[in-house]
Amino acid sequence: KAGVTQTPRYLIKTRGQQVTLSCSPISGHRSVSWYQQTPGQGLQFLFEYFSETQRNKGNFPGRFSGRQFSNSRSEMNVSTLELGDSALYLCASNPTGGREKLFFGSGTQLSVL
Amino acid sequence: SQQGEEDPQALSIQEGENATMNCSYKTSINNLQWYRQNSGRGLVHLILIRSNEREKHSGRLRVTLDTSKKSSSLLITASRAADTASYFCATDDSGGGADGLTFGKGTHLIIQP
Numbered sequence: 277k278a279g280v281t282q283t284p285r286y287l288i289k290t291r292g293q294q295v296t297l298s299c300s301p302i303s304g305h306r307s308v309s310w311y312q313q314t315p316g317q318g319l320q321f322l323f324e325y326f327s328e329t330q331r332n333k334g335n336f337p338g339r340f341s342g343r344q345f346s347n348s349r350s351e352m353n354v355s356t357l358e359l360g361d362s363a364l365y366l367c368a369s370n371p372t373g374g375r376e377k378l379f380f381g382s383g384t385q386l387s388v389l
Numbered sequence: 390s391q392q393g394e395e396d397p398q399a400l401s402i403q404e405g406e407n408a409t410m411n412c413s414y415k416t417s418i419n420n421l422q423w424y425r426q427n428s429g430r431g432l433v434h435l436i437l438i439r440s441n442e443r444e445k446h447s448g449r450l451r452v453t454l455d456t457s458k459k460s461s462s463l464l465i466t467a468s469r470a471a472d473t474a475s476y477f478c479a480t481d482d483s484g485g486g487a488d489g490l491t492f493g494k495g496t497h498l499i500i501q502p
Contacts, residue, residue, distance in 0.1 A: 309489055321490065380424075381431050
């Protein structure tokens, strides 16, 4: 089985722009969650989706949004980018929707200039 | 969300030696997991220990959990150069919060040949 696929791998944007990141989970996995990783704050939970429904949301501003499609693929969007949004964005999938044994993609490294 | 703390932040040992990393957390948990991350890539799940378990083994890995002290340790025996990575503990909090997994800051392990 192919692993979790995230695209693009690297992204450079300027302040004020918006960005969309994509995640394809492992085939058969219905749960997708997103995490932001920065040197200062570490790994922080963004959202969790299961069967196209957002089940949980972390403590991030409304500029961060996401969705999940019927094929379980997920996208997250960040609008009005700020310098502090520069981070590695990681997507993880799980077959059952729980929080046990997440399978992570390689991430999208976003740089905001 | 509150984050755990790994100790030490960095650890350098010789190949063949054992490596021990510690993790402390602040809330009641359902389980605690350890993940490995190689140089800015995605995280790989290593081992999960439930709140009613005290010790678990998987290959060269040994995890202990002390819920009274809210702490866990990860022991890697007979270390290899390929074990060089960052190691994170992650807790699935049982308090009903909707914050995904709570990750610690990580221990950066360097295995010297």
